[in-house]
Amino acid sequence: MDAKKKEAIMECTSFDELLNAEYGERGTEARENFETEAEAFAQDKIMNTKTPKNKNSYIRSQEDKMAGRVEKFSSSEEMFKSLGI
Numbered sequence: 001m002d003a004k005k006k007e008a009i010m011e012c013t014s015f016d017e018l019l020n021a022e023y024g025e026r027g028t029e030a031r032e033n034f035e036t037e038a039e040a041f042a043q044d045k046i047m048n049t050k051t052p053k054n055k056n057s058y059i060r061s062q063e064d065k066m067a068g069r070v071e072k073f074s075s076s077e078e079m080f081k082s083l084g085i
Contacts, residue, residue, distance in 0.1 A: 023031040
C-alpha cells in the first residue's frame with residue numbers, strides 16, 4: 001500500500017470514508033466487487049448460524065426422533081386409540 005493511500009485511510013472518521021479510501025466511491029468497479037463479496041460473506045455466516053454444521057448428522061438425529069415416536073406404539077391400532085380414533 002502506498003503512503004498516500006495509507007495516510008488517506010488513517011484520516012478517515014467513518015466507515016463509509018474508509019471504504020471510499022480503500023475501494024473508491026460507490027459505483028466504481030472495485031467498490032461494487034467489495035460490496036458483493038461482503039454481502040455474500042454475511043449471507044453465508046447467517047446461513048451457517050441457522051443450520052447445523054453437520055447437516056447429515058442433524059437429519060439422522062431428526063429421523064431417529066421421528067422413528068422413536070412411531071415405535072412407541074406396538075400397533076397402528078394403539079396409535080389410533082391414542083389419537084381418539
